[in-house]
Amino acid sequence: MNDHYKHENKNHNLVFDASLLRNQPDIPQHFIWPYDERPCNDDPQELAVPLIDLNAFLSEDPHALSETPRIVHEACKKHGFFIVINHGIDLGLIQKAHEHMECFFGMTLSEKQKAQRKVGEHCGYASSFTGRFSSKLPWKETLSFRYLASDGDKGSLNCVEEYFLNVLGNEFGDSGKVYQEYCEAMCKLSLGIMELLGMSLGVGRQHFKEFFRGNDSIMRLNYYPPCQRPDLTLGTGPHCDPTSLTILHQDQVGGLQVFVDGKWHSLCPNHGALVVNIGDTFMALSNGIYKSCLHRAVVNSTAVRKSLAFFLCPNKDKLVAPPSKLLNAKTASRRTYPDFTWPTLLEFTQRHYRADMKTLDAFTKWLQEQHRKKQDDA
Numbered sequence: 001m002n003d004h005y006k007h008e009n010k011n012h013n014l015v016f017d018a019s020l021l022r023n024q025p026d027i028p029q030h031f032i033w034p035y036d037e038r039p040c041n042d043d044p045q046e047l048a049v050p051l052i053d054l055n056a057f058l059s060e061d062p063h064a065l066s067e068t069p070r071i072v073h074e075a076c077k078k079h080g081f082f083i084v085i086n087h088g089i090d091l092g093l094i095q096k097a098h099e100h101m102e103c104f105f106g107m108t109l110s111e112k113q114k115a116q117r118k119v120g121e122h123c124g125y126a127s128s129f130t131g132r133f134s135s136k137l138p139w140k141e142t143l144s145f146r147y148l149a150s151d152g153d154k155g156s157l158n159c160v161e162e163y164f165l166n167v168l169g170n171e172f173g174d175s176g177k178v179y180q181e182y183c184e185a186m187c188k189l190s191l192g193i194m195e196l197l198g199m200s201l202g203v204g205r206q207h208f209k210e211f212f213r214g215n216d217s218i219m220r221l222n223y224y225p226p227c228q229r230p231d232l233t234l235g236t237g238p239h240c241d242p243t244s245l246t247i248l249h250q251d252q253v254g255g256l257q258v259f260v261d262g263k264w265h266s267l268c269p270n271h272g273a274l275v276v277n278i279g280d281t282f283m284a285l286s287n288g289i290y291k292s293c294l295h296r297a298v299v300n301s302t303a304v305r306k307s308l309a310f311f312l313c314p315n316k317d318k319l320v321a322p323p324s325k326l327l328n329a330k331t332a333s334r335r336t337y338p339d340f341t342w343p344t345l346l347e348f349t350q351r352h353y354r355a356d357m358k359t360l361d362a363f364t365k366w367l368q369e370q371h372r373k374k375q376d377d378a
Contacts, residue, residue: 016128016137017109018225030137031233038232039298040264047258047265050075051273055086058192069200076200079260080278080293081267084193087274089185094249097182100175101306105141105223115143115167120351122218139233139299144220147183151214151315160219183219186247186310193245193276201286203323208285214315218243224255224297224305235297235305239355241279242345243311248275253305259294280360281313281342287322288336294357316343338367
């Protein structure tokens with residue numbers, strides 16, 4: 001197996017505590033990336049990403065109904081990114097979500113570690129993923145938690161609010177309420193985007209919306225402290241999201257970069273807009289027509305950078321398989337990826353493989369190996 005499969009970390013004493021590391025003249029070797037993967041000193045060209053007026057589409061404006069799916073189709077075939085405006089998310093709610101990030105990440109390391117993420121799990125607090133990896137560590141802290149939508153019209157379950165109360169205590173009750181509301185808003189927005197993606201792929205507005213109605217998703221708070229040597233490290237390494245759809249709000253600091261046409265491009269912040277990108281699971285759902293794009297985050301030496309990432313994921317029992325309309329002779333003569341469930345891919349990325357630009361291909365090979373082993377054992 002290659003280095004991506006090596007999850008055991010032998011540096012058990014390594015701790016990412018930005019309050020201590022920022023006072024050191026140099027950064028530890030574990031955070032220094034290979035020369036050819038480090039950020040370039042030159043300012044990358046901004047990626048031309050279409051602005052999608054989601055309200056115009058959902059309100060069935062005739063022009064938007066005809067043009068928006070076409071524009072999204074072209075973007076998702078090329079690089080998998082677009083930006084939504086007039087999305088209906090209260091900007092005050094987004095601001096509150098950023099403020100509550102400050103409350104959590106501003107605590108001491110020992111206080112944050114009350115929510116410590118366990119090895120092999122995807123929820124909890126992670127300080128640079130030091131528990132999983134021992135090299136090419138990202139210069140960041142994260143807090144991830146589960147959002148579970150109800151599979152009906154009764155609203156969502158309160159698992160986010162309960163998580164904050166159970167893990168961090170009553171003093172984080174307000175944070176739990178804010179992020180519960182934020183996730184509910186993201187879920188509603190995601191289903192609207194799925195209507196658009198369904199039309200753009202020619203399978204109708206309802207197909208993917210119904211598929212994701214009872215989603216079992218992930219919310220992640222990303223916190224990138226200043227780094228004294230931002231030229232040597234990365235906030236998030238190059239990867240494609242293994243999830244279905246990512247909806248990101250980044251603050252005004254900037255740092256998101258996308259790899260298109262053989263080079264890195266920046267995606268500059270837009271305060272009132274949300275960045276949307278296709279993930280590996282939706283790439284499989286589209287039979288490879290839409291691309292899960294390689295992206296990364298860079299850090300700087302002066303300012304904290306924050307982002308809110310909602311990762312839409314299917315319910316654990318849903319079979320990830322493209323609709324039959326995408327399997328005819330005109331669009332795709334055969335399947336690009338095998339059937340799978342989201343929990344299987346999630347386990348693969350948490351226990352067997354470090355997500356990169358080839359995760360879905362590696363996962364496909366792994367599934368085939370598991371199938372062969374079962375046949376041999378039968």
